[in-house]
Amino acid sequence: MARRIDPARRPVIGVLCCNEVADRPIQVVASRFVAPLTHLAGATVLLVPAMPDTADVGTLSAILDGLLLTGSRSHVAPWRYGAAPLPVGQTVDEGRDEVALVLAGRMIEAGKPVFGICRGLQEINVLFGGTLAPAADAARHHRGEGHDDYESLFHHGHDVELSACGRLADATGARRVRVNSVHQQGIDRLGGGLAVEAIDPDDGLVEAVSARPCGADVLGVQWHPEWDAGTAPASRAFFSLIGAGLRGGSGSHSVPTWRTE
Template identity: 30%
Template sequence: MKRPVIAVTADSLVESSEYINENFADFAPRDLKEVILKAGGLPVILPFPEETELVEEVAREMVKLFDGLIIPGGFDVSPTFYGEEPERAMGRTSYQRDTYELALFKAAKEAGKSIFGICRGLQLINVALGGTLYQDLAVQNKESFIQHSQVSYGAFPTHHVKIMENSSLYGLFGEQAYVNSRHHQAIKMLAPELMVTARAVDNVIEGVTTADEQVTAVQWHPENMWRNDKKQFQLFAEFICKCQK
């Protein structure tokens, strides 16, 4: 069976690389590339244009080249895209990447392509569909009490999430999943088009989907856990299966 092409949006270094001696080298997570291949997909990396006026045109053309889109983790989403100014506790942002991913998400969704968000990807999807974010959980959400930005090795699970019974995640994980956690931002106001599929014990949203499941996302990093957790691998296998259809 032909492998579906799975696009992964790239990040960009903000300092010079010692290997190619160039600023702003584009990159994507190695673990994500490997799990896409293992699950039967063909990964391609999409760098963002530096000139933001090109993003709409590039996104429309790029979406013709792939079967599914994964928006991975990375820097904070700029609050300008949900009508706020940056709080002092907010982290680094990349306006160019935000602009491109928002345009690419819109083009892929309109084209009927399956979309999967990871960590920052979940947050960007929520913003793209009209939601807002906590710029920093510790400052803005006093009800959040667990460690969402873990100190442990990033591939290790550190906290549990409750899975909603009416979600596809429930069929995979059951009532709860044990996940890793590397974020300080989270969904504040859920976008109207999204439904919650998972929550942490402090009620922070950890998974979302659209009603037709064209768009799904999780707040943890399954790409770092799949080698030791078959259920995390199955997340990618099921996504790639959807892309084949």
């Protein structure tokens, strides 16, 4: 049976936090992930702590209409997909891994949509049994944080090809779009049941995936659509798909125009 959302209320989407330290342990999520979920997807945001001992996934999966796995400065722990430890200087967030994978799995089983951005795409791939590896052409995909200010990281980008008849191609009306690129790792072996939504035409890296295993959308992208969602049509389309998925649909969702300053 198709999931129905009361049109009189805004759907509630969980946004996963990360564990970081700023003089003390804190839960962190960048504000840029939250704003387009409100303005473009028409959702109410509930922040989910990346703390396995406090995140009650049973209750959360019942309350939430959908889940967004955000990007992060940390990586998925390699042991979760059978790989060697990460190079020195690259960090993991074991608490985030645990909450993300368990909660996303529970949401999918309940027929509720799960979306991923950057690390979130990688978590989806691992959840579906796939593996990760360093980006084959690191300079193409990531501009070193030690050499650039924060904003310039998101100005680094390249083109991706969208799969014909895919969700992103349908939502954007395009077969090739330019995206930002701020990641050191990417998909190695694609998870079972995932369809390729976008690919880097130069090095073949999978840049977006989708699935609909239990009647609701699973959609993840390797780039950061939240960064330019107020100005880039392709990024707005991603959040439009989130809005439609939260409401139980699979097509584009009509949203107001929104532009960041």
